[in-house]
Amino acid sequence: ETGVTQTPRHLVMGMTNKKSLKCEQHLGHNAMYWYKQSAKKPLELMFVYNFKEQTENNSVPSRFSPECPNSSHLFLHLHTLQPEDSALYLCASSQGGGEPQHFGDGTRLSIL
Amino acid sequence: SQQGEEDPQALSIQEGENATMNCSYKTSINNLQWYRQNSGRGLVHLILIRSNEREKHSGRLRVTLDTSKKSSSLLITASRAADTASYFCATGLNDMRFGAGTRLTVKP
Numbered sequence: 729e730t731g732v733t734q735t736p737r738h739l740v741m742g743m744t745n746k747k748s749l750k751c752e753q754h755l756g757h758n759a760m761y762w763y764k765q766s767a768k769k770p771l772e773l774m775f776v777y778n779f780k781e782q783t784e785n786n787s788v789p790s791r792f793s794p795e796c797p798n799s800s801h802l803f804l805h806l807h808t809l810q811p812e813d814s815a816l817y818l819c820a821s822s823q824g825g826g827e828p829q830h831f832g833d834g835t836r837l838s839i840l
Numbered sequence: 841s842q843q844g845e846e847d848p849q850a851l852s853i854q855e856g857e858n859a860t861m862n863c864s865y866k867t868s869i870n871n872l873q874w875y876r877q878n879s880g881r882g883l884v885h886l887i888l889i890r891s892n893e894r895e896k897h898s899g900r901l902r903v904t905l906d907t908s909k910k911s912s913s914l915l916i917t918a919s920r921a922a923d924t925a926s927y928f929c930a931t932g933l934n935d936m937r938f939g940a941g942t943r944l945t946v947k948p
Contacts, residue, residue, distance in 0.1 A: 730882060759934065771883075771928065771938040784935050818882055826870055826933040831882030 731755040734819050734832035742840050743809055749835045751802040751819030759824035760802040762794060765816040765834070777802060778824055806837075814839045845939045846929055852945040859916040861942040863929030864909075870933060872905060872912050877926045877941070886914075886927075921948045 732753045741747050753760065762774040776784030777796040791813075793805040802819055816836050820829040847862045865872070871890045875883040889896045889905045889912065896903045902915040916923055926941040 730884070732882070734882075761936075768940075770940045773935060773937065776934050778934065786935075820883075824934060826936070828873060828885040828888055829883075829936065830885070833880075833882045836880075 730830050730832065732819060732821055732830050732832040734817075734835055736835055737833065738836045738838075740838045740840060741806070741809065743811075745809075746805070746807040748806065749804040749817055749819075749837075751804075751832055753800055753802075753819075753821040753830070755821055755830060757821035757823055757830070758799055759822050760796060760799070761820040761822075761829065762802065762804055763818040763820065765818055766814075771818070775804075809837075809839045811839050813837065846927065846942040848942060849940070850943040850945070852947065853919055855919060855921055855946055855948050857919055857946075859919050859923070859944055859946070861914045861927050861944070863912045863914070863939060865912075865929070865931050866910065869907070869931045871931075873930045873936075874901075874903060874912075874914050875928045875930060875938070877928065879925075883928065916944075919944075919946045921946050 735750045758779050760777045764772045773786050774788045775794045780796045791808050795803040816834045818834045820831045822829040845864050869891050873888045874886045877883045887898050887903050889903050900917045905912045924946045926943050928938045928941045930936050930938045
């Protein structure tokens with residue numbers, strides 16, 4: 729139990745579907761992150777939120793839309809995805825400023 | 841952006857042996873972190889070493905940092921089969937960047 733919960737754990741969707749990934753942290757952290765992990769590639773930072781404000785957008789395509797309604801919840805809205813978007817999507821939280829990050833177990837996303 | 845690069849990409853050892861993984865990075869850092877990831881799970885933080893520290897220990901883990909060479913190493917002593925996982929180094933503040941990792945296999 730890391731204190732960071734991601735749902736769903738697995739998701740299969742077609743390219744025209746719209747779905748959302750959810751992340752919740754119970755650690756009182758101020759910063760939350762989305763990462764993409766593809767096979768044989770380094771972990772890619774997608775978005776960073778500090779105190780609910782987006783502070784980092786690592787050139788992510790607009791078909792990925794993050795939402796952070798409060799410091800405990802983070803969503804990643806998905807629409808019109810491509811096959812190359814199939815990956816493990818990891819959420820993390822921390823106190824910010826380079827402090828250790830706590831990760832959820834990810835959502836394994838498969839695009840048909 | 842800063843990004844760690846681990847070496848080797850894969851390492852296979854027998855239980856009881858020591859495992860050493862290396863990380864190199866490109867720019868100056870405030871700290872460097874090591875994480876572990878079991879297959880199909882999220883990353884777990886192992887240890888953080890600050891730029892003014894040279895060595896840090898945590899149980900069977902020993903991390904060194906050489907800022908002049910922009911490199912760090914993670915030593916796992918007396919390895920166990922349960923240490924089988926991927927290990928990543930990471931640098932950065934809010935924009936933390938991870939390397940591609942070292943896949944460690946410890947054979948019983």
